[in-house]
Amino acid sequence: MAAPFELTDDSVVVIIGTGAGGGVLANELAQRGVSVVALEAGGRYFPEDYINDEWESFGQLAWLDTRTTSGDWRVAKDFSGLPAWIVKAVGGTTIHWAGASLRFQDHEWKAATTYGPVQGANLLDWPIDAAEMAPWYDLAETKLGVTRTGDRAGLPGNNNYLVFEKGAKALGYTEVHTGRMAINSADYDDRLACQQTGFCFQGCKWGAKWSAAYTDIPRGEATGNLEVRERCHAASVLHNDAGKVTGVEYFDAEGNLQFQAARAVCVAGNSFESPRLLLNSASSMFPDGLANSSGQVGRNYMRHMTGSVYGVFDKPVRMWRGTTMAGIIQDEARHDPSRGFVGGYELETLALGLPFMAAFLDPGGWGREFTTALDMYENMAGMWIVGEDMPQETNRVTLNHDVKDQYGLPVPNVHFSDHPNDVAMRNHAYARGKAVYEAVGATRTFPTPPYPSTHNLGTNRMSENPRDGVVNKWGQTHDIANLFVSDGSVFTTGAAENPTLTIVALAIRQADHIAGEISRGNL
């Protein structure tokens, strides 16, 4: 274990958050000899602690601090205090994630150029491209052990996949397989092969799914260069008169306010907490919040165009058995405006247990229309839709000064409304998902509305021009040279793919850059 660093030690890099961005960055910096203090708001849980029971696990892992919502998305009505289903723990949402690990398609790095003007959308090209990211994706896939990359085999298909695959092929889809998953199809990197247990979202009790909680973080700590401080909630990032950040004020596990000095600060608290922290760090020099000269901090919140389709059959499926999301149709991921929208979407297998199915199939629903669906639970198959949504300036995270958290800090308000492109894409996907199941004989299908967000992106977006976004191509803020953002909030656009692999690839790349800048004496 690392020896603790002194609070006054300003040679350390402070990272806020230990998920796919912060957790990977912490290890990658530690491996390169950089001293790191990582502040994590949650506690530490290992596979033996994970609970294979949906609501109990939710109580153990979910981020349940107060948040508020607005906008016309249905989540604001049905789950008004829970805009996102993400994790508060060492390792962050890499405990909960499904493991789907897809590279962006090449054109998705250049959405503004590829799609052209879309009214009401704040589209922008990323300042990086597919060629630049390819080697970092290679490293990320090796780290995560992604199936169907390198020489790693795919996972076997479970019952839910076999129904999905048969329907997909009947419709003529050709890019259909059990996914590129950060879930071992054979033992890899000291982690077991998948035992088809289900409950991928509740933390993998076999450790077959990659999570920073039991890979990157303990490996970083083993170098002696990384100290993780659990149950420490960042309150604000401080700066000096020269406009450089000097460290982070945080509430420790006992609720006492502490200050950790830093050479540089990397914010990786996810797309709600990262902009919230920058906004809560406003000062007389930066009255609109840190790194916010563009006014873009908190804006362009994206959550992917999502939804689910469940189908009922006349015979059992038992979709909950086995890997939760090892199944994909990629044929609709292309950009093909003839479908009536720009961008594309993936269809991925998904199963919920009975308790979550009751909560999420049709939130607020009741009576026999609802219960006759659940009566057929054993005969259900399920899929999730994940597609590119349009960045909109008005979809944003702001501080709600009327509501304070347990530390007395203003909570984030999350405002979201669908763009017409999102609605058109979702309706297309609902129809295709229904067709997949009807091709296998479904007697009833359900176009299920989006759940609280699991993919939270874009609120500190990356831009070439400082006017258009918050950070540059390295995740370094345009305004403050020693302040970085290291999570999915840097996404310029969302692409159609599950974001974790890209967050990890960007974190490895950023670690290489920061370590280089330190060794060159620039940081």
Next chain:
Amino acid sequence: MTALKARGTMTRRELLSRSAAAGAAFVVGTGWVAGSNAAWAMEVAHLKPETMATLIQMARDIYPHDHVPTEFYAVAVKGYDAEDKAAAVEAGIAALDAAAQGKGHAGYLAMGWERDRVDVLRGMEDSAFFQTIRGGLVTGLYNQKAVWPLFGYEGESFSQGGYIDRGFNDINWL
């Protein structure tokens, strides 16, 4: 579940000899409510037994599953028999009965057809009382481990080594 007595602790004759019918599905006595099939009985300390019987019927009418015995609904709403909740529940059920009376019935439990009871519920769907009861049932009913097998749901499998050798891909009708 402790307040729910298992089938067989009371005979149907004993039950009926000490009670009054509350609708067709329930019998009530001083401080208790039971299924008229004597399959279960529940003590009530803070609610009127008739109120609890109506609440259980309301729960079944909100989430009707014909293969799920009423005792699971009783368990789901048992928590409303509490000092700090009783007044609101009594008022809510009184409103339910008043709405039934407005449609020419003696009360909610006196309506023999589910569709008539559902009509009453639709009329109060937006009330805080209805939404509290409905929202509570989502976990109160469907998160009972004992109810899962009735839907075929198997719960955790880690303790049995997952499904890798137990049918994760055993579908045979495709």
